[in-house]
Amino acid sequence: MHESVEAWTNRHTMLAVAHMMIVAKSFGVDSCPMEGFASDRVKEAFNIPEEVDVCCLLALGFATEPYKQYGGRFDIDRVCYSESFGEPFVL
Ligand SMILES: Cc1cc2nc3c(=O)[nH]c(=O)nc-3n(C[C@H](O)[C@H](O)[C@H](O)COP(=O)(O)O)c2cc1C
Structure with missing residues:
Protein backbone atom coordinates (compact mmCIF):
# COMPACT_ATOMS: atom_id res chain seq x y z
CA MET A 1 0.00 0.00 0.00
CA HIS A 2 1.29 3.45 -0.83
CA GLU A 3 1.74 5.90 2.02
CA SER A 4 0.14 8.69 0.03
CA VAL A 5 -1.01 9.54 -3.46
CA GLU A 6 1.48 12.40 -3.44
CA ALA A 7 4.45 10.09 -2.71
CA TRP A 8 3.28 7.67 -5.40
CA THR A 9 2.84 10.33 -8.07
CA ASN A 10 6.12 11.99 -7.13
CA ARG A 11 8.01 8.74 -7.71
CA HIS A 12 6.41 8.27 -11.10
CA THR A 13 7.04 11.87 -12.05
CA MET A 14 10.70 11.61 -11.05
CA LEU A 15 11.11 8.49 -13.20
CA ALA A 16 9.86 10.53 -16.15
CA VAL A 17 12.13 13.43 -15.19
CA ALA A 18 15.16 11.11 -15.02
CA HIS A 19 14.40 9.82 -18.50
CA MET A 20 13.98 13.37 -19.79
CA MET A 21 17.43 14.20 -18.39
CA ILE A 22 19.02 11.23 -20.16
CA VAL A 23 17.33 12.03 -23.47
CA ALA A 24 18.25 15.72 -23.11
CA LYS A 25 21.89 14.77 -22.61
CA SER A 26 21.77 12.54 -25.69
CA PHE A 27 20.86 15.71 -27.63
CA GLY A 28 23.64 17.68 -25.93
CA VAL A 29 21.25 19.54 -23.66
CA ASP A 30 22.18 19.99 -20.01
CA SER A 31 19.62 19.69 -17.24
CA GLY A 72 32.33 12.41 -8.44
CA ARG A 73 29.97 9.59 -7.59
CA PHE A 74 30.01 6.89 -4.93
CA ASP A 75 31.55 3.63 -6.09
CA ILE A 76 29.09 1.06 -7.42
CA ASP A 77 29.72 -1.25 -4.45
CA ARG A 78 28.40 1.47 -2.14
CA VAL A 79 25.09 2.05 -3.92
CA CYS A 80 24.23 -1.27 -5.56
CA TYR A 81 23.76 -4.58 -3.75
CA SER A 82 22.76 -8.07 -4.76
CA GLU A 83 20.02 -10.12 -3.04
CA SER A 84 20.68 -8.65 0.41
CA PHE A 85 21.71 -5.22 1.62
CA GLY A 86 25.50 -5.15 1.78
CA GLU A 87 25.93 -8.21 -0.42
CA PRO A 88 28.25 -7.27 -3.31
CA PHE A 89 26.60 -7.01 -6.70
CA VAL A 90 28.62 -8.92 -9.28
CA LEU A 91 27.85 -8.77 -12.98
C1 LIG B 1 15.72 15.51 -7.01
C2 LIG B 1 16.73 16.63 -7.00
C3 LIG B 1 16.35 17.89 -6.60
C4 LIG B 1 17.26 18.95 -6.57
N1 LIG B 1 16.86 20.18 -6.20
C5 LIG B 1 17.74 21.20 -6.22
C6 LIG B 1 17.34 22.52 -5.87
O1 LIG B 1 16.19 22.76 -5.54
N2 LIG B 1 18.27 23.49 -5.90
C7 LIG B 1 19.55 23.24 -6.28
O2 LIG B 1 20.35 24.18 -6.31
N3 LIG B 1 19.96 22.01 -6.61
C8 LIG B 1 19.09 20.99 -6.60
N4 LIG B 1 19.49 19.72 -6.92
C9 LIG B 1 20.90 19.51 -7.31
C10 LIG B 1 21.16 19.85 -8.73
O3 LIG B 1 20.11 19.49 -9.61
C11 LIG B 1 22.39 19.09 -9.20
O4 LIG B 1 22.15 17.72 -9.06
C12 LIG B 1 23.57 19.53 -8.41
O5 LIG B 1 23.87 20.84 -8.82
C13 LIG B 1 24.78 18.61 -8.58
O6 LIG B 1 25.07 18.43 -9.92
P1 LIG B 1 25.59 17.00 -10.34
O7 LIG B 1 24.50 16.03 -9.96
O8 LIG B 1 25.77 17.10 -11.83
O9 LIG B 1 26.84 16.77 -9.61
C14 LIG B 1 18.60 18.70 -6.94
C15 LIG B 1 18.97 17.41 -7.34
C16 LIG B 1 18.07 16.40 -7.37
C17 LIG B 1 18.51 15.02 -7.83
Whole structure:
Protein backbone atom coordinates (compact mmCIF):
# COMPACT_ATOMS: atom_id res chain seq x y z
CA MET A 1 0.00 0.00 0.00
CA HIS A 2 1.29 3.45 -0.83
CA GLU A 3 1.74 5.90 2.02
CA SER A 4 0.14 8.69 0.03
CA VAL A 5 -1.01 9.54 -3.46
CA GLU A 6 1.48 12.40 -3.44
CA ALA A 7 4.45 10.09 -2.71
CA TRP A 8 3.28 7.67 -5.40
CA THR A 9 2.84 10.33 -8.07
CA ASN A 10 6.12 11.99 -7.13
CA ARG A 11 8.01 8.74 -7.71
CA HIS A 12 6.41 8.27 -11.10
CA THR A 13 7.04 11.87 -12.05
CA MET A 14 10.70 11.61 -11.05
CA LEU A 15 11.11 8.49 -13.20
CA ALA A 16 9.86 10.53 -16.15
CA VAL A 17 12.13 13.43 -15.19
CA ALA A 18 15.16 11.11 -15.02
CA HIS A 19 14.40 9.82 -18.50
CA MET A 20 13.98 13.37 -19.79
CA MET A 21 17.43 14.20 -18.39
CA ILE A 22 19.02 11.23 -20.16
CA VAL A 23 17.33 12.03 -23.47
CA ALA A 24 18.25 15.72 -23.11
CA LYS A 25 21.89 14.77 -22.61
CA SER A 26 21.77 12.54 -25.69
CA PHE A 27 20.86 15.71 -27.63
CA GLY A 28 23.64 17.68 -25.93
CA VAL A 29 21.25 19.54 -23.66
CA ASP A 30 22.18 19.99 -20.01
CA SER A 31 19.62 19.69 -17.24
CA CYS A 32 19.21 20.40 -13.57
CA PRO A 33 16.39 19.01 -11.43
CA MET A 34 15.12 21.23 -8.64
CA GLU A 35 12.76 20.55 -5.79
CA GLY A 36 13.68 23.52 -3.62
CA PHE A 37 11.31 26.19 -4.91
CA ALA A 38 8.35 28.25 -3.78
CA SER A 39 5.45 26.28 -5.21
CA ASP A 40 2.97 29.15 -4.98
CA ARG A 41 5.27 31.47 -6.93
CA VAL A 42 5.95 28.83 -9.60
CA LYS A 43 2.21 28.30 -10.02
CA GLU A 44 1.68 32.03 -10.32
CA ALA A 45 4.49 32.43 -12.88
CA PHE A 46 3.26 29.60 -15.10
CA ASN A 47 -0.51 29.94 -14.57
CA ILE A 48 -0.74 26.53 -12.93
CA PRO A 49 -4.08 25.84 -11.21
CA GLU A 50 -4.11 25.79 -7.41
CA GLU A 51 -5.15 22.12 -7.24
CA VAL A 52 -2.15 20.98 -9.32
CA ASP A 53 0.87 19.81 -7.34
CA VAL A 54 4.27 20.82 -8.69
CA CYS A 55 6.73 18.24 -7.39
CA CYS A 56 9.80 19.14 -9.43
CA LEU A 57 11.25 21.64 -11.87
CA LEU A 58 13.63 20.57 -14.60
CA ALA A 59 15.78 23.32 -16.05
CA LEU A 60 17.01 22.51 -19.56
CA GLY A 61 19.65 24.44 -21.45
CA PHE A 62 23.32 24.72 -22.20
CA ALA A 63 25.75 25.13 -19.35
CA THR A 64 28.20 27.93 -20.03
CA GLU A 65 30.84 26.68 -17.63
CA PRO A 66 31.11 24.14 -14.83
CA TYR A 67 29.26 25.45 -11.79
CA LYS A 68 31.69 23.65 -9.54
CA GLN A 69 34.33 21.02 -9.67
CA TYR A 70 32.82 17.60 -10.34
CA GLY A 71 32.50 15.90 -7.01
CA GLY A 72 32.33 12.41 -8.44
CA ARG A 73 29.97 9.59 -7.59
CA PHE A 74 30.01 6.89 -4.93
CA ASP A 75 31.55 3.63 -6.09
CA ILE A 76 29.09 1.06 -7.42
CA ASP A 77 29.72 -1.25 -4.45
CA ARG A 78 28.40 1.47 -2.14
CA VAL A 79 25.09 2.05 -3.92
CA CYS A 80 24.23 -1.27 -5.56
CA TYR A 81 23.76 -4.58 -3.75
CA SER A 82 22.76 -8.07 -4.76
CA GLU A 83 20.02 -10.12 -3.04
CA SER A 84 20.68 -8.65 0.41
CA PHE A 85 21.71 -5.22 1.62
CA GLY A 86 25.50 -5.15 1.78
CA GLU A 87 25.93 -8.21 -0.42
CA PRO A 88 28.25 -7.27 -3.31
CA PHE A 89 26.60 -7.01 -6.70
CA VAL A 90 28.62 -8.92 -9.28
CA LEU A 91 27.85 -8.77 -12.98
C1 LIG B 1 15.72 15.51 -7.01
C2 LIG B 1 16.73 16.63 -7.00
C3 LIG B 1 16.35 17.89 -6.60
C4 LIG B 1 17.26 18.95 -6.57
N1 LIG B 1 16.86 20.18 -6.20
C5 LIG B 1 17.74 21.20 -6.22
C6 LIG B 1 17.34 22.52 -5.87
O1 LIG B 1 16.19 22.76 -5.54
N2 LIG B 1 18.27 23.49 -5.90
C7 LIG B 1 19.55 23.24 -6.28
O2 LIG B 1 20.35 24.18 -6.31
N3 LIG B 1 19.96 22.01 -6.61
C8 LIG B 1 19.09 20.99 -6.60
N4 LIG B 1 19.49 19.72 -6.92
C9 LIG B 1 20.90 19.51 -7.31
C10 LIG B 1 21.16 19.85 -8.73
O3 LIG B 1 20.11 19.49 -9.61
C11 LIG B 1 22.39 19.09 -9.20
O4 LIG B 1 22.15 17.72 -9.06
C12 LIG B 1 23.57 19.53 -8.41
O5 LIG B 1 23.87 20.84 -8.82
C13 LIG B 1 24.78 18.61 -8.58
O6 LIG B 1 25.07 18.43 -9.92
P1 LIG B 1 25.59 17.00 -10.34
O7 LIG B 1 24.50 16.03 -9.96
O8 LIG B 1 25.77 17.10 -11.83
O9 LIG B 1 26.84 16.77 -9.61
C14 LIG B 1 18.60 18.70 -6.94
C15 LIG B 1 18.97 17.41 -7.34
C16 LIG B 1 18.07 16.40 -7.37
C17 LIG B 1 18.51 15.02 -7.83
